[in-house]
Amino acid sequence: MTAAALRVQDLSWGPKQDLPVLHPTSFEVGAGRILGIVGANGAGKSTLLRLLYRFLRPDTGQVLLDDRDIWTMSARDVARNIAVVLQEQPTDFALTVREIVALGRTPHLSAFASGGARDATIVMDALAQLNLADFADRMFGTLSGGERQRVMVARALAQQPRLLVLDEPTNHLDIRHQLEVLILIKGLGTTIVTSLHDINLAATHADDVLVLSKGEMLTFGPPDHVLTEEMIARSFGVRAQRQHLHPSGDAHLTFHL
Numbered sequence: 263m264t265a266a267a268l269r270v271q272d273l274s275w276g277p278k279q280d281l282p283v284l285h286p287t288s289f290e291v292g293a294g295r296i297l298g299i300v301g302a303n304g305a306g307k308s309t310l311l312r313l314l315y316r317f318l319r320p321d322t323g324q325v326l327l328d329d330r331d332i333w334t335m336s337a338r339d340v341a342r343n344i345a346v347v348l349q350e351q352p353t354d355f356a357l358t359v360r361e362i363v364a365l366g367r368t369p370h371l372s373a374f375a376s377g378g379a380r381d382a383t384i385v386m387d388a389l390a391q392l393n394l395a396d397f398a399d400r401m402f403g404t405l406s407g408g409e410r411q412r413v414m415v416a417r418a419l420a421q422q423p424r425l426l427v428l429d430e431p432t433n434h435l436d437i438r439h440q441l442e443v444l445i446l447i448k449g450l451g452t453t454i455v456t457s458l459h460d461i462n463l464a465a466t467h468a469d470d471v472l473v474l475s476k477g478e479m480l481t482f483g484p485p486d487h488v489l490t491e492e493m494i495a496r497s498f499g500v501r502a503q504r505q506h507l508h509p510s511g512d513a514h515l516t517f518h519l
């Protein structure tokens with residue numbers, strides 16, 4: 263998968279005038295890098311992500327993918343470039359796992375085509391990457407929450423995006439599958455923006471972290487620089503203690519009221 267560079271300039275949004283949910287925000291994510299977005303409930307994480315995958319139209323500013331404003335692209339072009347994994351999942355789909363994952367190929371098919379051998383291989387590869395090959399013919403509605411979450415990640419992979427946006431991708435997943443999904447997406451080589459509630463997962467897996475609080479970007483940069491005890495206290499209202507684990511040397515934060 264090739265990766266796109268993402269540039270966000272003065273991006274803001276609110277449901278009404280004088281009710282900003284995201285204040286003007288600017289940052290860049292280099293091609294192939296992983297950005298983790300952290301912040302308390304209601305900080306504006308999902309809103310920022312919705313602006314990145316063109317679900318919301320900005321009040322001000324731009325989202326540029328390799329210097330192209332995503333609002334100048336066709337919907338199909340956006341779908342060829344940007345894939346999304348959301349917290350909410352379809353529950354009543356009368357489709358098999360394979361059919362759901364094959365939906366990821368839709369933006370790449372020519373009109374009225376139903377996908378050829380190459381598309382079928384891409385779908386099977388995506389299923390295999392998420393350890394879902396044995397589930398291919400199961401009805402989506404019969405899967406557990408965590409299995410469904412992995413199917414949605416597989417669908418996004420089948421889309422072969424240049425930017426992958428994930429809203430809490432580890433929700434519903436047990437610890438093993440959390441790590442598997444994060445390690446998998448890290449290895450994709452595509453540009454990734456993901457919200458994460460678990461600050462330690464963000465610290466370990468993101469190249470850069472953006473801290474949001476009340477719709478404002480408080481800081482942006484490498485996890486070791488931005489996830490300070492002071493920043494956690496300011497954005498989450500908890501005391502944090504930073505330790506270094508042995509023998510890995512990885513930073514680990516613990517939290518107290």
Ligand SMILES: Nc1ncnc2c1ncn2[C@@H]1O[C@H](COP(=O)(O)OP(=O)(O)OP(=O)(O)O)[C@@H](O)[C@H]1O
Pocket residue numbers: 277283301302303304305306307308309310
């Ligand atoms: N369409 C809307 N109309 C009014 N308020 C909205 C709208 N969308 C979002 N908000 C408000 O904006 C704030 C930020 O919401 P958002 O869902 O982006 O936060 P979040 O950081 O993703 O939260 P969480 O961690 O709880 O999922 C919340 O207070 C929310 O109620």
